Amino acid sequence: MVSKDIKEKAEKLRDTLKHHDRLYYVLDKPEIADQEYDRLYRQLKDLEDAHPELITPDSPTQRVGGEPVKGFKAVRHIAPMMSLDNTYSAEEIRQFDNRVRKNLGPERIEYVVELKFDGVSISLLYEKGQWALGSTRGDGLEGDDVSVNLKTIRSIPLEFSREVKKVPKLIEVRGEVYMTKKAFEALNRRKEKAGEELFANPRNAAAGSLKLLDPKIVAGRGLDIYVWGIGHCEGMDFKTHTEVLDYLKECGFKVNPHYKLCRTIDEVIEYCNSWEDKREKIDCEIDGMVLKVNDLSQREKLGVTSKSPRWSIAYKFPAEKALTEVRDIIVQVGRTGTITPVAILEPVHLSGTTVSRATLHNFDEIERLDVRIGDKVYVEKSGEIIPKVLSVAMEKRTGAERAFRVPAKCPVCGSKLVKLPEEVAVRCENVGCPAQIKEAVLHFASRNAMDIENMGDAIVDQLVDKAMIKDYGDIYYLKPGDVKALERMAEKSAGNLISAIEKSKSGDLNRLIYALGIRHVGERAAWVLASHFGKIEKLQEAAVEELTDIHEIGPVMAGSIYNFFRNKENMKILKKLKDAGVNMSALQVPKKSGALAGKTIVITGTLKSLTRPEAEELVRRSGGNASSSVSKNTDFLVAGGDPGSKLEKAKALGVKIIGEEEFKKITG
Numbered sequence: 001m002v003s004k005d006i007k008e009k010a011e012k013l014r015d016t017l018k019h020h021d022r023l024y025y026v027l028d029k030p031e032i033a034d035q036e037y038d039r040l041y042r043q044l045k046d047l048e049d050a051h052p053e054l055i056t057p058d059s060p061t062q063r064v065g066g067e068p069v070k071g072f073k074a075v076r077h078i079a080p081m082m083s084l085d086n087t088y089s090a091e092e093i094r095q096f097d098n099r100v101r102k103n104l105g106p107e108r109i110e111y112v113v114e115l116k117f118d119g120v121s122i123s124l125l126y127e128k129g130q131w132a133l134g135s136t137r138g139d140g141l142e143g144d145d146v147s148v149n150l151k152t153i154r155s156i157p158l159e160f161s162r163e164v165k166k167v168p169k170l171i172e173v174r175g176e177v178y179m180t181k182k183a184f185e186a187l188n189r190r191k192e193k194a195g196e197e198l199f200a201n202p203r204n205a206a207a208g209s210l211k212l213l214d215p216k217i218v219a220g221r222g223l224d225i226y227v228w229g230i231g232h233c234e235g236m237d238f239k240t241h242t243e244v245l246d247y248l249k250e251c252g253f254k255v256n257p258h259y260k261l262c263r264t265i266d267e268v269i270e271y272c273n274s275w276e277d278k279r280e281k282i283d284c285e286i287d288g289m290v291l292k293v294n295d296l297s298q299r300e301k302l303g304v305t306s307k308s309p310r311w312s313i314a315y316k317f318p319a320e321k322a323l324t325e326v327r328d329i330i331v332q333v334g335r336t337g338t339i340t341p342v343a344i345l346e347p348v349h350l351s352g353t354t355v356s357r358a359t360l361h362n363f364d365e366i367e368r369l370d371v372r373i374g375d376k377v378y379v380e381k382s383g384e385i386i387p388k389v390l391s392v393a394m395e396k397r398t399g400a401e402r403a404f405r406v407p408a409k410c411p412v413c414g415s416k417l418v419k420l421p422e423e424v425a426v427r428c429e430n431v432g433c434p435a436q437i438k439e440a441v442l443h444f445a446s447r448n449a450m451d452i453e454n455m456g457d458a459i460v461d462q463l464v465d466k467a468m469i470k471d472y473g474d475i476y477y478l479k480p481g482d483v484k485a486l487e488r489m490a491e492k493s494a495g496n497l498i499s500a501i502e503k504s505k506s507g508d509l510n511r512l513i514y515a516l517g518i519r520h521v522g523e524r525a526a527w528v529l530a531s532h533f534g535k536i537e538k539l540q541e542a543a544v545e546e547l548t549d550i551h552e553i554g555p556v557m558a559g560s561i562y563n564f565f566r567n568k569e570n571m572k573i574l575k576k577l578k579d580a581g582v583n584m585s586a587l588q589v590p591k592k593s594g595a596l597a598g599k600t601i602v603i604t605g606t607l608k609s610l611t612r613p614e615a616e617e618l619v620r621r622s623g624g625n626a627s628s629s630v631s632k633n634t635d636f637l638v639a640g641g642d643p644g645s646k647l648e649k650a651k652a653l654g655v656k657i658i659g660e661e662e663f664k665k666i667t668g
């Protein structure tokens with residue numbers, strides 16, 4: 001039994017931390033120093049570690065540290081999350097206003113105009129003021145349950161503020177999860193260093209982060225949220241949208257302060273225009289404004305179309321463009337040998353940043369645009385942080401421009417470049433290419449891969465240039481003496497590097513699979529493969545068909561995995577890793593839960609009461625894998641009407657066959 005004192009102490013600490021969380025994350029007005037906060041947090045954590053029965057689900061310590069999940073459950077929204085129609089001009093905004101007036105007659109109409117955040121729409125469900133569930137918008141009717149990841153966002157209250165007088169039985173709060181420009185740039189810098197593919201813009205980064213299977217990684221991504229309304233509410237009535245926003249603020253949600261109540265459409269247009277210039281001044285991407293009828297009973301009268309509400313519309317800002325000169329076109333060699341052309345630009349101011357390079361994607365794109373060195377070009381950044389060349393200002397050509405020649409040789413190692421017929425990309429196929437080795441080693445050592453701290457650019461450059469390593473397998477054979485001999489390497493950091501390398505040997509299998517750098521295999525796929533196979537040998541032996549049988553693994557990825565393990569060079573490196581004692585098995589056996597946990601099920605024929613996707617969803621919800629073809633690994637086949645060849649195959653292989661009723665009973 002925990003004493004009353006300790007219980008009260010924990011409770012007090014929780015309240016204090018929640019109070020400061022709100023000041024810091026929601027109101028942006030911290031009252032205590034970070035160290036002081038950390039001290040209080042530590043105290044609570046220690047208490048909870050000593051007395052786990054004190055942990056409450058809404059404790060600030062419970063936001064991070066959730067276990068990785070295998071996938072996300074589908075959630076049906078209580079009220080559909082509709083999308084908005086877009087407008088692009090003042091004229092179209094007036095047309096919207098005319099439609100609203102025509103429908104409502106001579107009533108007085110007020111609009112609330114809000115910033116349109118370029119993020120991911122999500123829904124948060126609260127039961128009696130306690131957070132119950134958070135999901136993505138999905139297709140508007142059904143989204144993914146991403147509660148574990150949303151929980152890491154500190155500005156989402158786990159319970160309503162105690163000062164709130166009235167709490168509804170059930171309320172669905174809606175908002176936009178976004179990544180600040182700063183967090184986005186930092187994330188891309190990390191990804192660039194690690195040789196990973198960059199996110200195109202903060203929205204993609206936010207969406208990608210919410211879909212990560214490991215909440216610990218999500219917690220480090222710097223996601224935030226603005227809530228902008230409710231979808232459903234039981235046990236409370238609101239009259240206007242501004243009233244809703246005020247209430248949400250009071251409950252402890254983060255509501256963006258830049259919304260305006262407008263009484264005329266001229267006022268609306270003026271406010272929209274004013275933000276076109278101001279939008280650079282705030283630290284998150286906005287791509288337009290949203291107009292909403294303020295009176296909720298008027299909304300009711302206006303109703304909805306099949307796609308969108310008639311009482312709201314989005315106004316999108318025009319994309320920002322700038323004219324500048326192409327000083328040069330260079331090529332970069334990526335981790336997999338892909339050669340990417342990049343335009344070096346006369347620095348130009350665009351969307352709040354100075355732009356001096358723009359991607360040209362591939363050589364076909366150079367041809368399509370007919371861009372030449374010395375050309376004046378239009379560059380665009382429409383929510384995209386990595387700018388792109390839109391078109392060439394042909395009328396400005398002087399004749400002095402030089403056409404770009406696709407290099408025949410790799411700019412780094414001099415090998416002949418190859419263009420595969422089925423790919424747009426041109427690649428350097430020399431596995432010994434220093435540019436590729438460096439990128440591959442950086443990727444291998446990166447945080448989400450083997451996580452070898454201190455293995456940065458400068459060190460990898462030297463190790464590869466001095467031929468101390470020829471591939472990432474050699475990392476594990478470095479001697480303290482070798483490392484100490486590197487330039488600018490202090491004794492202490494040499495020791496740190498060696499111990500970081502040692503430590504990485506015991507990482508989990510999904511990290512290793514991701515670290516190998518198999519083309520098309522990202523973090524998520526690596527996780528899926530690790531949980532499915534459990535051991536690297538099993539993955540290594542898997543036939544293409546077995547791989548494509550796994551939900552989420554497509555034929556391109558399967559082919560890439562298969563080929564990777566049939567390449568002699570790769571196998572030599574893998575052996576080096578094995579011999580060095582790098583862990584090759586899954587440490588965390590995925591949680592077995594649900595009636596079909598760990599089972600592979602194939603559905604064939606027509607089911608009477610379920611569509612195919614519904615049946616497959618049932619399989620996944622029960623913890624199983626829904627596969628499309630029968631093999632010896634199939635646990636059972638669900639046979640509907642007109643089952644066809646799969647039934648024959650299952651019979652031949654001795655796979656258990658069940659009918660629809662039994663299937664429903666199992667997954668019930």
Ligand SMILES: [Zn+2]
Nearest residue numbers: 410413428433
């Ligand atoms: Zn090369």
